[in-house]
Amino acid sequence: MAERAARWLIVAALLALPWLLPMILPPHQAQFWTANVFGRAIVFGIIALSLTFLATYGGFISLAQMMIAGTAGYTVAIFVDGAVPAIVGGLSYAAAVPLGLAAATLMGLLVGAIAVRTRDIYLLMITLALAMGVFRFVETNIAWFNGYEGIRNVVGPRLFGYDFRNAYVFYYAALAVAGLLYGGVLYLVRTPFGLVLQGIRDNARRVAALGYSVALHRILAFGVAGFIAGAGGVLATIYNIGISPGSIGLGATVNILIMSVIGGLGHPIGAFIGALIFVVFDTFAADLYDRDRFNTLIGLVFLAIVLVSPDGMVGVGARLRRLLGVRHAAA
Amino acid sequence: MSTPALRLSSVSRRFGALQAVRDVTFDVAPGERRAVIGPNGAGKTTLFNTICGDFPPSSGRIELFGLDITRARPHQRTRLGIGRTYQTSLLFNGLTVEQNLFVAVRGVQPHRWSVLRSGRDDPALAKARALAERVQLAPLLSERVLNLSHGQRRQLEIGMALAGDPKVLMLDEPAAGLSAGERPGLLAMLRTLPRSVTLILIEHDMDIALPASDIVTVMKDGEVVVEAAPDRIEDDPTVQAIYLGTGH
Structure with a gap:
């Protein structure tokens, strides 16, 4: 009973911690950490969550998630008022953001439909090809995407009178979105839709033999992941005050994969843990080693985590729990 | 005469140069x-896979209660009333016994993809x-399928095949292992099993296959070579030649 209460206390503390962080941090560092580390980690974490959702529960590793996030970001940037250059404009954030989410969901469905018959390395390659195809198109198209310069001045809305450019407002808004999406994923995977998705992961042939259309289910799962990535893409675009092709390029695509693997593909929380580790190293690489050697550094971290725990930081946690459980039982 | 539950008309299946099933016809x-x-290698499982739609026949026609299902997809055939098990258990290892059966039950129901x-x-x-x-797995409802014994997995296979209330139940070596x-x-x-369910069974164990059946179809090299009642099958010279060799 006491053990159960202790477990609930730990869970409650972990849930409360992100909300209290800006207040716990030393005042002179709070804004820097809130904006540059935690806020950014949450945004990347949401995009990584879309990949983790597909990988953990469907068994699909998609490299198109950053491109799908970019689809939402570009849609907002193209249609919202005030963006520079003005491509279409005329919409408020209240209209442009849902449009961005719809575009990302549609792109997710499209990627799912194109890749519907592929698995494993072939799925990886086809989603990478789609991501790079869109990246090249965006980079070379001036009329709609302003080419390699991208679209700037996507400053974000005012939310209940609070300005999105305020680091704390952005942080709490991103945290609320991340919480909703994370909770949504945990809920969804216990519904009939989620159970069938896990069935496809374990045995697609059997799922078909039970009366389900595996192809349609896969496409819908990619649509759900597209929506999640889209939410991350909108936040990333507002965070960066704009979007350019570099944010959906090969480097950004691989970064999302690295975050997901570092965090662990065994549980959706791995996406946020991986994103936080990645952002911490990205932010402090210059202090730790050399800014220009960030890729070497994160590569070494990646290697170390994968070698020690092939299932990422989530796996480290599970191993520790098992170890402590064994010691507890031995005592 | 009533419409057959299943009618195979000259069904063949070829994999490149290999003729796995050759001109099979029966009601x-x-x-x-x-x-x-x-x-082994007679084409029994290939015939099952062809009937269930895992791959369509190279030629021929398959009817389920008079409906042509030759080109229907596996999930469509299941919804029309075919339930099956596999030679090697195909289960959802990451889910519990209850979740496996729940997914199986929902497969033929409307709103099967509910997000609630x-x-x-x-x-x-x-x-x-x-x-x-x-299928005697009630005490293991919350157990992950990964932790089940081989026998329990076979039982769950049958439970999942029954979940959709199939009109035609096809069991591929249910006693294996x-x-x-x-x-x-x-x-x-x-x-x-009630007589409302038509049963087609692939089984090597004659102590199960013969008492469980009304009629036995013997296949060799992809063809049907004998069709007879169970009490006559062991005395059939062709069957004896297949199982014991021509010297007997």
């Missing part, structure tokens, strides 16, 4: 119990539990 009457036997969690009073959940009882002690239980379960 299965509603409620009939039919065993399909034959040596089922309540504890969901009829599909109640049916999943009843199925677990029927079962201990001698578990086999009578399987036979008893097969005998309790």
Whole structure:
């Protein structure tokens, strides 16, 4: 009973911690950490969550998630008022953001439909090809995407009178979105839709033999992941005050994969843990080693985590729990 | 004469140069119990896979209760009333026994993709539990399938095949890997199946195949070579030649 209460206390503390962080941090560092580390980690974490959702529960590793996030970001940037250059404009954030989410969901469905018959390395390659195809198109198209310069001045809305450019407002808004999406994923995977998705992961042939259309289910799962990535893409675009092709390029695509693997593909929380580790190293690489050697550094971290725990930081946690459980039982 | 539950007309399946199933023709009457036997490589499982739609026949026609299903997809055939098990258990290892059966029950129901969690009073959940009882897995409802023994996995396979209330139940070697002690239980379960279910069974164990069937189809090299009642099959010279060699 006491053990159960202790477990609930730990869970409650972990849930409360992100909300209290800006207040716990030393005042002179709070804004820097809130904006540059935690806020950014949450945004990347949401995009990584879309990949983790597909990988953990469907068994699909998609490299198109950053491109799908970019689809939402570009849609907002193209249609919202005030963006520079003005491509279409005329919409408020209240209209442009849902449009961005719809575009990302549609792109997710499209990627799912194109890749519907592929698995494993072939799925990886086809989603990478789609991501790079869109990246090249965006980079070379001036009329709609302003080419390699991208679209700037996507400053974000005012939310209940609070300005999105305020680091704390952005942080709490991103945290609320991340919480909703994370909770949504945990809920969804216990519904009939989620159970069938896990069935496809374990045995697609059997799922078909039970009366389900595996192809349609896969496409819908990619649509759900597209929506999640889209939410991350909108936040990333507002965070960066704009979007350019570099944010959906090969480097950004691989970064999302690295975050997901570092965090662990065994549980959706791995996406946020991986994103936080990645952002911490990205932010402090210059202090730790050399800014220009960030890729070497994160590569070494990646290697170390994968070698020690092939299932990422989530796996480290599970191993520790098992170890402590064994010691507890031995005592 | 009533419409056959299943009608195969000149069904063939070729994989490149290999003719796995050759010109198979037979009718299965509603409620009939039919065993399909034959040596390894005779084409029994390929015939099953062709009937269930895992791959379409290279030629020929398949009808289910008079409906042409030759080109239907596997999930469409299941919704039309075919349930099956596999030679090697194909289960959802990451889910519990209850979740496996629940997914199986929902497969043929409308709203099978609901994104709302089922309540504890969901009829599909109640049916999943009843199925677990029927295949003697009730005490293991919360157990992950990964942790089940081979025999328990075979039982779950049958439970999942029954979940959609199939009109035609196709069991591919249900006794494979079962201990001698578990086999009578399987036979008893097969005998309790209502006659509203047509049963087609691939089985090497004659102590199960013959008592469970009304008629036996013997296959060799992709062809049907003998079709006879169970009490006559062991004396058939062609069957003896297949199983014991031509010197006997």
